[in-house]
Amino acid sequence: MKSQVNEFRNNINNNMMSKSNKFKIIAMALVASVTIVSCNDDDNNNDTMASADFSGTFVQQDQMARPAINTVFIASGQPKDDFNGTVPSAMGAKYQSVFQSRLMDLNPAFSTNALGQTAAQFTGLLATDVLGVKTTGKTTFFDGPNVLTGRALADDVIDVELLLIFGGSDGTANPGLTSDHVDANDKEFTTAFPYLATAW
Secondary structure: OHHHHHHHHHHHHHHHHHHHHHHHHHHHHHHHHHHHHHOOOOOOOOOOOOOOOOOOOOOOOOOOOOOOHHHHHOOOOOOHHHHHHOOHHHHHHHHHHHHHHHHHHHOOOOOEOOOOOEHHHHHHHHHOOOOOOOOOOOOOOEOOOOEOOOOOOOOOHHHHHHHHHHOOOOOOOOHHHOOOOOOOOOOOOOOOOOOOOOOO
């Protein structure tokens, strides 16, 4: 009887060892296959970008440094397609009159804005669609004394643009048109780079 019990124990131990070894072999095979795939030095993995030809001349297709300016002041199709492809240094001279015509359509009573600019001055500034960056001092889209010195994430750029288009010389004209009343994000900015809230 004792020998039968010992034989039974040996069979169980052998069987367990066999299963344990199988698991170890499978685990080692998985690790080895991952390592082999990860260490492959063949960078041509049929990625079309890896073999794309970047030689030749490239063409600018879009221009939108200041939110909504391109959208509001340039009609879709033409001249928007041309505007999007224009180098910034040529924009003001080429499109200021287009911007001014559109400004006067939007606000026929426009004379000067909160920056003291006439229609020609204001649209000359807008038609050169670049976002300035001040390397010293405050970075803001507009806060009264600082104008277009950059753009902080929390700047309400649409309200600023509406104020400058409809608010008149002191910013109080047309109060129903000087804000979109979107006063905060749906989610708070984070305190670490890149500071934007995660998508939801």
